Amino acid sequence: MNASNRVGPRALAALLPDLDRQSGPRYRALSSALTALLLDGRLAGGTRLPSERDLAAQLRVSRATATAAYDDLASNGMLLRRRGSGSYLILPAAARVAGPGARMARNPLTQDTIDLSIASLPAVPGLLQAATLAALEPLGRLAAADGYHPYGLDELRDAVAARYRMRGVETSREQILITNGAQHAFDLILRALVSPGDRVLTELPSYPGALEAIKAHSARTVAVPLSAAHGWDSGAIANALLQTAPRLAYLIPDFHNPTGSLIPTAQRRQTAAAARRSGTRIVVDESFIDIDLRADAERIESPLPMAALDPSGFSIGSLSKPIWGGLRIGWIRADVADIQRLAVARARGDMSGAVLEQLVALELLRDLDANLGPRLAQLGEQRDALLAELTRRLPGWRAARPAGGLSAWVELDAPAATPLTHLLEHRGILISPGSRFAPDGALERFLRIPFALPTPRLVEAVAVLAQTWTELDPKRHARTETSLVTA
Ligand SMILES: Cc1ncc(COP(=O)(O)O)c(C=O)c1O
Incomplete structure (x- = not known):
């Protein structure tokens, strides 16, 4: 625990809401406010709190109130009391x-x-049958070779490329890298393109796994709020791109996580144009694209894929949402030179993907719509x-x-x-x-x-x-x- 992390009574009081304006027991208002400060990251885990007596004096509440608030935090696993050395906020696991x-x-x-x-x-019902089929002829055929395919199996790369072509985006096998899911895909792109201190633009809100990955690469996040209707505010995105020139922009235009928004073509086009001007590479995460809950009539109006509007960008996809997260199959679509560079980064990490899972994915992709x-x-x-x-x-x-x-x-x-x-x-x-x-x-x-x-x-x-x-x-x-x- 970091001993220098300590908050004094006055500094803490400045962070707390006015307890007189909260109804309900005061101790509960105080413990809830301290909980919110901790979970929001405004006080770090490990911070040493003032003594109950000092906090009570500063807040002009009784000592019993401060003690009850600390007791409440401790019973929720958020306070560690060390005899003789004070009380520390701790994040529960x-x-x-x-x-x-x-x-x-x-x-x-x-x-x-x-x-x-x-x-x-959970997995689609077709999983078991697909696994059985994959384990028969195709696995037997591939088992005769060494089994290392750092770009992924050619047949699966073809099948993924065909799905982009169906969406109107010319794509060859060489533009596809099969990964162990979309999270792996984004991590590879970060590894290949982003250095510590670089900026990465995201939507606000955005997918926590991506935010964590950006942080893990010591990059700085530039988060641009979605509009009130949860769409892209493409003017704000363009401004942020031009002002901060981020190395990458990570965006989820197709059924955004967490809002479910589908971004119209005009805003995609404007964002792609701004990214070209700022020299930012766009990564679109299409993990949810197949979880399309619109009525048939609405689907006719689908926006253009980002890959059509931003040919130098990256698209990442996954079977985790439409098929099953346990399959661990995802991919990256990019231009051929980028795919080669990413395959080198991939080989350094996990050498190659599992062959049987890729064969199962291939079976399932044949009948994706039926599944x-x-x-x-x-x-x-x-x-x-x-x-x-x-x-x-x-x-x-x-x-x-x-x-x-x-x-x-x-x-x-x-x-x-x-x-x-x-x-x-x-x-x-x-x-x-x-x-x-x-x-x-x-x-x-x-x-x-x-x-x-x-x-x-x-x-x-x-x-x-x-x-x-x-x-x-x-x-x-x-x-x-x-x-x-x-x-
Ligand atoms: C937007 C988004 N991207 C990526 C992932 C991770 O997907 P995968 O299981 O393919 O790694 C998730 C999982 O929830 C997600 O919501």
Whole structure:
């Protein structure tokens, strides 16, 4: 623990909201505020807090209030008391890692846990048959050679290239590199193109796994807020590109995670033009492109793929969302010279991808639409059921109906998503606050709610969400407290 991380009573008071304006017990308001400071990154894990007596004097509250707040933090696993050396804020294991890592850091899930922290589905039913077919003739044929294919299997590269051609973008096998998923794909691009201190532009909010990867490469994130309607504010993106000249821009124009937005062609075109002027390479993450929940009539109007508008850019894709995350198959589409450079970076890391999984992916790609049809219909129903239930139980919250993807981006009626998710975890619901989708812990007013679980589980989750919010929200909380006292 870093001993120099210490916050004095006056500095801490300046960070805290006015406790007189919070209703409910004061100690709870104080512990919630300290929790929010920690989880938002405004106080680092390991920070030494003032003594209870000093904090109480500074805040003009009783010593018992400060003690009760610290007790509350300690019982939630967020405070470490060391005899003789003070009290330290600590991040509970679950909160320490954003994105997919958050789940890795948790204890094993129990059967009753409702896990809304990850937007992913179980495997399509065709997986077993595809695995059986792949393990027969094709594997036997390939097993006669050495099995190292740093660019991926030619047949799979062809199949992926054919899907780009179907979308109207001329693409050859040589422009495709098969990777172990989209996360691996983005990591490779960062490895090949970005040096420590370089800037990488992202949307705000953006996918936590990408934000983590940028940070892990010691690059600086330039986050540009989405517009109020959750689309690209292409004027703001163009300004940020021209002013900061980032090395890369990481964007999710096709059913953005977390908002589900689909960006129209005009804004894609404007962004591609600005990136050309600023010398920025664009990476588009198309992981969700097949999770298209629009009606058939709307699909006719699909925007042009970024690869058509920005020929020197990178597109990354994955079978994790349409097929199964356990397959670990993704890819990069780029020009041939970039693909060669990325293959060199890839060989240094993991040599080559697994052959059997690529063969299974090939089988599944043949019937992707048949495999996906029922799944999309069900997802559409789950999305609508989630939104209806939110409207019914939490009318003060707002959520746009996402055109695709696996989650709704929900705006709460108070900026308290982190304390809410923390309380929910104790009630068996894992869910990501908006701050997970920001590089600096902002977006406290938002919650990402995936609709990948069956409708009854979503209905159950919203009931717990509503109850917990009532207890947490200052105004409603006051009402509940009063009714408890008078009951
Ligand atoms: C936008 C986005 N990109 C990439 C990934 C990671 O995908 P993969 O499993 O293909 O590595 C995810 C997973 O949630 C995602 O949401």
